[in-house]
C-alpha cells in the first residue's frame with residue numbers, strides 16, 4: 001500500500017517550524033494521510049516523543065502505519081475524525097498534547113483513486129466508471145450519490161452556493177432534480193452531463209465541475225463542521241505553550257480557521273457595544289501567523305496541489321492569559 005500511496009506533504013518545513021517541536025513532545029497529526037508530515041514530526045520529537053495519528057480513511061492509516069513502522073511504539077494510530085480528538089485521546093490515557101497539525105482535505109492518493117469518486121477528470125470510460133462516493137471513510141455515511149438522490153432542491157442549491165460559491169447554483173439544483181426523475185445520478189459522467197446541460201460556470205480559472213465536486217465533497221464529509229469542532233478540540237487538549245497548525249486549501253476553510261483563531265485570541269466575543277461581557281469567553285490562543293503562510297514559488301511549481309495552501313498557527317495560552 002505505502003508504495004502506491006503517492007502524496008507529497010505540503011508546506012512541510014513551515015509546518016514543522018510552526019509546531020515548535022521539542023524532544024519528548026506529544027503531538028497529534030489529525031490528518032495522517034500518507035504519513036509525510038508525521039514522519040518529520042517524529043524526527044522533531046525524537047528520541048522519545050509520541051505521535052498520535054488520526055485519519056478517517058482506513059487505506060491512509062494502513063499506508064502511514066507501514067511508512068512509520070520504524071518508529072515502533074512512538075506512533076499510535078486512530079481510525080476516527082479529528083473532531084473526536086478529546087474522547088479518543090482520553091481513551092488512550094493521554095491528557096495533554098504539545099502540538100496539533102491539521103492538513104485538511106483529501107490526499108493525492110484519494111484524488112487519484114478513481115473508485116473513491118473525488119475526481120471528474122479522465123476519459124469518457126473513466127468518468128462512467130467513477131462512482132459518486134466522496135466519503136473520506138468509505139465504510140460509513142451517505143455518499144455523494146445518496147445526497148444527489150435524496151436532497152431537496154433547496155438543499156442542493158445551498159450546498160453548491162455555500163460550499164462551492166458556484167455561479168448558477170439554483171440552475172444546477174433544478175437540473176439535478178429534473179435529471180434524477182429519469183434516472184439516479186450514480187457516476188461522475190452522469191453529474192458532468194447535467195453540469196454541462198445546466199451550463200453553470202466555474203469562473204475563468206476552473207473547470208465548471210471543480211466547484212460542484214468540491215461542494216459535494218465538503219457536504220458529504222461535513223468538512224467545515226468537523227474543522228470547527230476539531231479546532232475547539234485542539235484548544236481543549238493543548239497544554240499551555242502547545243501549538244495548533246492548520247493547512248487549508250480553499251477560502252472557506254481558511255476563513256473558519258482565521259475567525260476561530262481571532263475569536264480565541266480575543267476571548268470575549270460579545271458585540272462591540274455590549275457594556276458588560278455576557279459571553280463569558282476567555283483568551284485561549286495567541287495567533288502566531290498574522291498572515292497566512294503560503295508556499296514558495298518553487299514548491300507551487302513542483303506540486304500543483306500546494307498552490308492554494310494557506311498555513312495558520314496559534315499557541316495555547318494558560319487559562320486567564322492576557323488579551324492579545
Ligand SMILES: C[S@@+](CC[C@H](N)C(=O)[O-])C[C@H]1O[C@@H](n2cnc3c(N)ncnc32)[C@H](O)[C@@H]1O
Pocket residue numbers: 007008009010030031032033034035036037038054055056057060080081082083103104105106107108136226
Ligand atoms: C491532505 S491529506 C494529509 C496528508 C498528510 N499530511 C501527509 O503528509 O501525507 C488529508 C488526510 O486527512 C484525512 N481527513 C480529512 N478529514 C479528516 C477528519 N475530519 N478526520 C480525520 N482525518 C481526516 C483524509 O482522509 C486524508 O487522508
